[in-house]
Amino acid sequence: MFSHIQKIHFVGIGGIGMSGIAEVLLTLGYKVSGSDAQKTTITRRLRRRGAKVYYGHQRENLKNPHVVVYSSAIAPSNPEIVEARRLDIPLVARAEMLAELMRLKYGIAIAGTHGKTTVTSLIANILTQGGLDPTFVVGGKVKSLRTNARLGKGDFLVAEADESDRSFMHLSPTIAVVTNIDPEHMEHYRDYDELKNIFKEFCLKIPFYGVAVLCVDHPAVAAIAASFPKRFLTYGIHTKADFMAHKIKLYPFKSSFELKINGKSAGQWRINLMGSHHIQNALAAIAVGNELGIPLSSIKKGLSQFKGIGRRLEPLYKNEHQKIYVIDDYGHHPVEIRETLNAIRQTWPQARLIVIFQPHRYTRTKALFSDFTKIFDGTNELFITQIYAAGEPPIHGVSAKKLADNIHSNSFNVHYRENLNDVVHDVRGLVKKNTIVVTFGAGDVNKVGKQLSKMMKEMPLQ
Known part of the structure; x- marks a missing residue:
């Protein structure tokens, strides 16, 4: 990039894709700032690397950057995007910034x-x-x-x-x-x-x-x-x-x-x-x-030497003796979920399988609604929790409750729970020897797996 581009601001710097580009630019010597909704391990890491990170989105976060980078998750009405336009600061999509790095x-x-x-x-x-x-x-x-x-x-x-x-x-x-x-x-x-x-x-x-x-x-x-x-x-x-x-x-x-x-x-x-x-x-x-x-x-x-990636069939709890496993997976598309469930069933054909699914985005739930109702065969207990909106407004007639009501099965039980804490409590009561618990979703459903794993470690089955 031209030498006069030195100060780069990221709107949504805590996103996994945005943070990666920010980290590379920090290593290249650029002055990086950014904002995100809340503190995370990612934002804390970036601050340690030298980035100036603001929590919350507001126009005052722009300290005369030479360019502002945004992702597809950022709305055009974001106050920092609006302010950048007012000040005629160049706005660059995340992929465009990645393309600039790729040119090197x-x-x-x-x-x-x-x-x-x-x-x-x-x-x-x-x-x-x-x-x-x-x-x-x-x-x-x-x-x-x-x-x-x-x-x-x-x-x-x-x-x-x-x-x-x-x-x-x-x-x-x-x-x-x-x-x-x-x-x-x-x-x-x-x-x-x-x-x-x-x-x-x-x-x-x-x-x-x-x-x-x-x-x-x-x-x-x-x-x-x-x-x-x-x-x-x-x-x-x-x-x-x-x-x-x-x-x-x-x-x-x-x-x-x-x-x-x-x-x-x-x-x-x-x-x-x-x-x-x-x-x-x-x-x-x-x-x-x-x-x-x-x-x-x-x-x-x-x-x-590859040890996997966070949230991709990630084991959160293992009890080899009692054959109890808690697994977290980022899968949020019917094809991904079906493939992962097939792998689990092939690996543990005799295990009791408890699935917790958090639908991701109203638009995806609406577009793939019928597919989502057909992918959970082979499950023993299925818990559906509220849609993780990821910033989207609700769509009339689209809900996790409706999805749960439309999954009809004679071979497994379907439960709808609005609160993730209720899911943890209910699932803990169902866990016994030879049980696989898996959470699916790109939102925060992994909290269920983490809390359940903590409970299992503190109070294991006798």
Whole structure:
């Protein structure tokens, strides 16, 4: 960026994506300020790194910055956005700022409705293990790297490409990964065909020396591969691909498989992630690492050292003797939830399964209402709690209570609870030996898992 751009203000600096960019800019020597609704571990970390963080959004927070960065979660009526416009301070979308950082490196951008954070984290881990010292910006804390963002000295920047508001079209990656394409964020798209087309346009942004890495298990991604005019690699577990997994075995919080590259066996592999969907994610990361010339031994070590990401099938409580587990998952789309429940059921087929689901956003609940009513088969007890609005206004006729009322099952019980504390109390009374409790949602439903885990540790079953 031009040398006169030195002071950068982030509206919503505590967001996981915003904070990562802010941290990289701090490391580059920029003066970073920002605001957020409340104190969090993220805002405290940024303050320790030198950022000036304000709590609450007000126009006085703008201390003559040269540019103001905002995310799609920030409303145009936000007082800091309004003040920036009044003062003619340039307003830059988060993805546009990420694109500026990517111009300084060879970009590796991971797109898809699901799996972006996991694949981005796996690639960052593999490149780090391979000695490439990447810069990365991840939408979750990578436990093995102990952060969600870092400025590396190497030539590569690894980041998620967010399709939710088309902002990933700001990016011009050298390597573009597409994990899957499902109907989501449809308020920004005319129809599903337009969504699929925008993903293809994103892939076409790679240069002549770049490559697209495509999961052909997903029909919409396979359709891109079928007519893609530039170089591409494929991966999958169900469909013939360049990188494939065979002989899959699932264990508690682990999976193993035989890797085949172009039809030839590359030996047995193990990852500290559970489920076939995570094996697909690992294949994407393996393909990228192999493309960059990292030895398979280093790729394998990078995968084995990966310890997962916060809120992605994250174990909060384990009692191996009594076979009681409390798990938290960020899944908030029907496809994500179904995949995770399948992995849990395959791993613990005899366990009693208690699910707590917090719908995320009124728009998503309305658009996918019918799908949400059909994904919880195999559950023993299902708790639905209030919709986490994420700043959205309510939509008439859309509620978590209505969703709970429309889930009809003869094989499991459905409960609606407005208060998360009530959920904790009720679920604690249902836990016995051989029980899996899993919380789903992108809001604050993880509080249930944390409180329940604390109770289980303080007063374990006898």
